[in-house]
Amino acid sequence: IRSTLKVHHSMKRPLVAVALCYGGGLLLAEFLQPPLFALFLVTFTVLALALVWSRARLHLLWPLLILAGWTNLVSRTAIISPHDLRRVMNDTPALVTVRGTLAETPSLRVFERDEQESWRTLAQIQVTELRRGTNWEQATGPIVVCTMGALSANFFQGRAVEIAGILAPPASPVADGLFDYRTYLARQGIYFQLKVSSTNAWLVLPAGRISPPLSDRFLAWS
Numbered sequence: 606i607r608s609t610l611k612v613h614h615s616m617k618r619p620l621v622a623v624a625l626c627y628g629g630g631l632l633l634a635e636f637l638q639p640p641l642f643a644l645f646l647v648t649f650t651v652l653a654l655a656l657v658w659s660r661a662r663l664h665l666l667w668p669l670l671i672l673a674g675w676t677n678l679v680s681r682t683a684i685i686s687p688h689d690l691r692r693v694m695n696d697t698p699a700l701v702t703v704r705g706t707l708a709e710t711p712s713l714r715v716f717e718r719d720e721q722e723s724w725r726t727l728a729q730i731q732v733t734e735l736r737r738g739t740n741w742e743q744a745t746g747p748i749v750v751c752t753m754g755a756l757s758a759n760f761f762q763g764r765a766v767e768i769a770g771i772l773a774p775p776a777s778p779v780a781d782g783l784f785d786y787r788t789y790l791a792r793q794g795i796y797f798q799l800k801v802s803s804t805n806a807w808l809v810l811p812a813g814r815i816s817p818p819l820s821d822r823f824l825a826w827s
Contacts, residue, residue: 630674
């Protein structure tokens with residue numbers, strides 16, 4: 606009777622063990638970053654064993670969930686492309702011009718300092734090219750763009766743009782216990798921030814989407 610009650614009690618929360626195993630894989634990825642190919646190989650091996658070996662299928666489910674979380678986070682942070690921004694750039698701030706596509710419609714933020722309001726626009730760009738000096742070079746990866754002022758409605762998700770500014774890794778927290786913006790972005794696969802002094806540094810390119818997405822048009826209508 607006790608064993609039956611334990612099984613019945615555990616079945617009330619069947620996803621607790623799933624979440625714990627997957628979360629354990631994410632924690633492993635925070636401290637251990639093995640080659641992505643090796644993780645894929647181990648994951649597919651365990652999956653094949655679970656499909657073929659029916660008796661051990663339930664026991665192999667838990668390591669498979671751990672490997673899934675581990676592989677997912679490592680695949681987001683691993684350097685795969687030879688043109689990855691982390692290969693092209695270093696930690697030294699540099700004056701650059703980037704070309705890419707807006708991954709989302711820019712959002713306007715209001716900041717107050719010394720009882721004075723200032724407007725800043727935050728956007729995320731999927732970079733395709735980068736210029737330092739006079740030569741363009743191929744570069745790939747997402748970046749966050751912080752611009753002083755408000756952009757016009759011509760800039761929306763899917764729009765191809767060219768922006769000039771200072772590219773550098775996001776700042777680390779100035780003291781222990783404060784919000785770590787750099788780590789927060791890194792978990793999303795973003796390792797660089799472009800600081801732009803004016804909206805005049807933004808240019809619209811002919812490629813890409815030419816009309817706002819449906820969600821933007823709905824918000825403007827509503």
